[in-house]
Amino acid sequence: MRPESIEPIELEAYVDDQLDLARRMAVEERLAHDPELAASVMADLRARSALRLLARAEGPVPSGLGSAADRLDRRLAGKPRSRLFRPLAGLMTSAAAVVLLMIAVNDGPAQAEPPPYVADALMAYRTGMLRAGMESLPQSRVFDAGEVMRATRIRMPVLPEGWTVRDVQIFPSDEGPALQIMVDTAEEDAISIFAIHAGSDAPATPVVIDKGAESVAYWRNGDISYALTGAAAPEALDIAARDLADNRLR
Structure with a gap:
């Protein structure tokens, strides 16, 4: 049975963890049958995780995260997959640079959110x-x-x-x-x-x-x-x- 069609916007929502369980399963079924698309989505997930780690880093930027931010900056500089996210492309492109600037200016921790x-x-x-x-x-x-x-x-x-x-x-x-x-x-x-x-x-x-x-x-x-x-x-x-x-x- 062929997996059902998945819209580009749903891939964006999947990476941002904004899909309900049923649609997540539909996306994952599609990715299981499309190795090239799966690799692209995994790269986006890895980039998202890199930004989170970078935002929570204390003191000097951990080895490898700075280069990961550079790679993310170059990757996000490309064309977004859907027109809905195109207006946000500029903000996404500069995200890694902003996080690095926060760490450099504050010379301390840059946390995404306060502890509970x-x-x-x-x-x-x-x-x-x-x-x-x-x-x-x-x-x-x-x-x-x-x-x-x-x-x-x-x-x-x-x-x-x-x-x-x-x-x-x-x-x-x-x-x-x-x-x-x-x-x-x-x-x-x-x-x-x-x-x-x-x-x-x-x-x-x-x-x-x-x-x-x-x-x-x-x-x-x-x-x-x-x-x-x-x-x-x-x-x-x-x-x-x-x-x-x-x-x-x-």
Whole structure:
């Protein structure tokens, strides 16, 4: 039985993992009977994987990924397979160069997306701000670093001068109990320090992302992952996060 016809746009969607299971099986059946087409699709999949690895690389670009980006740049410079994707060709052609530029300028990690725990940190901050406005929910201003360490294996950095504890809470997460400390900075800004004893792909140096009304800086120190969240501008939060990350743990 001959495999059913596959449209070029479906090949693009297959590479981008945008097809439902039935159409993926139809594409794979076609590729099984067309070695030349299969080789072309596999090359596109490999190029896509190379870009992902390059975007997640920390420090110097790993051996081979730079040349893979060059090959991808030359490959994407050709004519797209379907007219639908033709307007995107210029963006795709420069993708590898953009990723390399990000790594060179930042001299550090360039990550495609933050670790999953960052979403928990953002929710913990919003919950902390909600608690602050509720008289029926008293806040706990006492932070016993030794007790927290024994119970959760989480160590917190020493707070910068002028920072005061407003509230301390333990939150559940998929990786285990997480610690959140709401603090007031020396400038009286309310921010949240979130920490969890779990491995992650967070970098050792804080990275800041803009989440609209809030900014989140995240980093890792050994087996403990941290996030600093607040309403400050990303630039201001980056300074605060680097200050906190440089302090000793207790």
